[in-house]
Amino acid sequence: MEIFSYMEKYDYEQLVICQDKESGLKAIIAIHDTTLGPALGGTRMWTYDSEADAIEDALRLAKGMTYKNAAAGLNLGGGKTVIMGDPKKDKSEELFRAFGRYIQGLNGRYITAEDVGINVADMDLVHEETDYVTGLSPAFGSSGDPSPVTAYGVYRAMKAAAKEAYGSDSLEGKVVAVQGVGNVAYKMCRYLHDEGAKLIVTDINEEAVQSAVEEFGAEAVGTEEIYSVDCDIYAPCALGATINDETIPQLKAKVIVGSANNQLKENRHGDQIHEMGIVYAPDYVVNSGGVINVADELYGYNQERAMAKVEKIYDNVMAVFDISRRDNIPTYQAADRMAEERIEKMRKTKSTFLQNGHHILSRR
Numbered sequence: 001m002e003i004f005s006y007m008e009k010y011d012y013e014q015l016v017i018c019q020d021k022e023s024g025l026k027a028i029i030a031i032h033d034t035t036l037g038p039a040l041g042g043t044r045m046w047t048y049d050s051e052a053d054a055i056e057d058a059l060r061l062a063k064g065m066t067y068k069n070a071a072a073g074l075n076l077g078g079g080k081t082v083i084m085g086d087p088k089k090d091k092s093e094e095l096f097r098a099f100g101r102y103i104q105g106l107n108g109r110y111i112t113a114e115d116v117g118i119n120v121a122d123m124d125l126v127h128e129e130t131d132y133v134t135g136l137s138p139a140f141g142s143s144g145d146p147s148p149v150t151a152y153g154v155y156r157a158m159k160a161a162a163k164e165a166y167g168s169d170s171l172e173g174k175v176v177a178v179q180g181v182g183n184v185a186y187k188m189c190r191y192l193h194d195e196g197a198k199l200i201v202t203d204i205n206e207e208a209v210q211s212a213v214e215e216f217g218a219e220a221v222g223t224e225e226i227y228s229v230d231c232d233i234y235a236p237c238a239l240g241a242t243i244n245d246e247t248i249p250q251l252k253a254k255v256i257v258g259s260a261n262n263q264l265k266e267n268r269h270g271d272q273i274h275e276m277g278i279v280y281a282p283d284y285v286v287n288s289g290g291v292i293n294v295a296d297e298l299y300g301y302n303q304e305r306a307m308a309k310v311e312k313i314y315d316n317v318m319a320v321f322d323i324s325r326r327d328n329i330p331t332y333q334a335a336d337r338m339a340e341e342r343i344e345k346m347r348k349t350k351s352t353f354l355q356n357g358h359h360i361l362s363r364r
C-alpha cells in the first residue's frame, strides 16, 4: 500500500507507528478525522499476517469510527489502534503501559477503549500511564466492558431492520444465523433467545458454540456453512469483510444486521445486496452502543444517560432506511450521508473563532 496516497484519498489526519523493544509492543494508531472532537476508538490485538495488513486494518477501522461517532451524534472524531500480537500469549503489563505512554504523548487527540482481543484489565493497565482511555473497571467510576451495551444496541437495530423488512419488529420465530459468538454476539443471542428467535451459530471457538447450543438451544454449523443456511437474518459478529463476492450468492437471509466492523468487503457489495432487496442495517450505526457507552465517561459516567442514547440506535437505523428510500440509494450510502452531513455542519459551526477553544476533554 502507498500509505500517503491512501491517506490522501480518504482524508486521514495521522498514522502513528509505536515500537517498544523491551515489551515487544508493535502498535499502529490511526486518526482519521477530528472535526467533531478528539478521536475515540478501540484497540484491537490480533495476529496479522503482515505489517501492511495491520496498517490497512487500523486505517479502515479508524475511518469507520469517524462515521460511527458522527452518526451516533457524539462530539468525537474517529481513530483506532491495532496491536500486532497474539492476545493469548503476548500480553504483559509492560506492553500495555508502553502503549499507554504513546497515547499520552498524543495529548488527547486520541482516546482508546477495548476492541477484539482486549479486555477491561488491559485498559486498566493503559490507564496507569494515560487519562485518554475509557472502558475502565467500574471501580474507577467508569463504564466497564462495552460489549454488553454493544450487544443491546445490535438487538435494537435488528428489531428496527425486522420492522423495515417484515412490517413488525418482533423477532419471535425469526431464524437468525450468527457468525461468531464472542463477547458481543453471545449477549446478543440471549436477547434474541428471550424474544423467541431461533439461532444458528458458528465460531472457530468450539467452547463458545457449545455454550450457545446448551444455553439457547442453538443449532451449530461449520464456519463456511453459515452463509448458506436457511434463515431470515444473517448476523455477522466476528471480523469484517464477510459480505463479498464469494458469500453474497450463498445468502438466503432477507436481512443483515450484526456487530462486526467493516462488513462490506467493498462498497460495491453494498450496492449488490441492495439490488437483491436485502435489508442491510449499516454496521457502524448498528454497533455504536459500545462507543456511546464509553464516550459517556468523558462527561462523568451516567448509565441512565448512556442507555437513553443507546435506545436511539433503533431510530438511527430507521432514519438510515428513510434516507435510503428518499434518495433512492443503498443503505450504506444513506448512513454515510447522515454522518457526512453532520460533520460538514459542525465544520462550519467550528469555523467561528474562539479565544481558548473548548474541548470535550476539559470537562473531565
Ligand SMILES: NC(=O)C1=CN([C@@H]2O[C@H](COP(=O)(O)OP(=O)(O)OC[C@H]3O[C@@H](n4cnc5c(N)ncnc54)[C@H](O)[C@@H]3O)[C@@H](O)[C@H]2O)C=CC1
Pocket (backbone or CB within 6 Å): 114, 115, 116, 117, 146, 147, 148, 150, 179, 180, 181, 182, 183, 184, 185, 202, 203, 204, 205, 208, 223, 237, 238, 239, 240, 259, 260, 261, 287, 288, 290, 291
Ligand atoms: N466489543 C464491542 O463492544 C464492539 C465490537 N465490535 C465489533 O464486533 C465484532 C465482535 O467483537 P467482540 O465480540 O468484542 O469480539 P470477540 O473476539 O469477543 O468475538 C469475536 C468472535 O468471533 C469468532 N471468530 C473469529 N473468526 C471467526 C470465523 N472465521 N468464523 C466464525 N467465528 C469467528 C471468535 O472466535 C470470537 O468468538 C468485531 O468485529 C468488533 O470489532 C464493534 C463495536 C463494539
Ligand SMILES: CC(C)CC(=O)C(=O)O
Pocket (backbone or CB within 6 Å): 040, 041, 042, 043, 068, 080, 113, 114, 115, 135, 146, 261, 287, 288, 290, 291, 294
Ligand atoms: C468498542 C468500542 C468502545 C469502540 C470501538 O472501537 C468500536 O465501536 O468499534
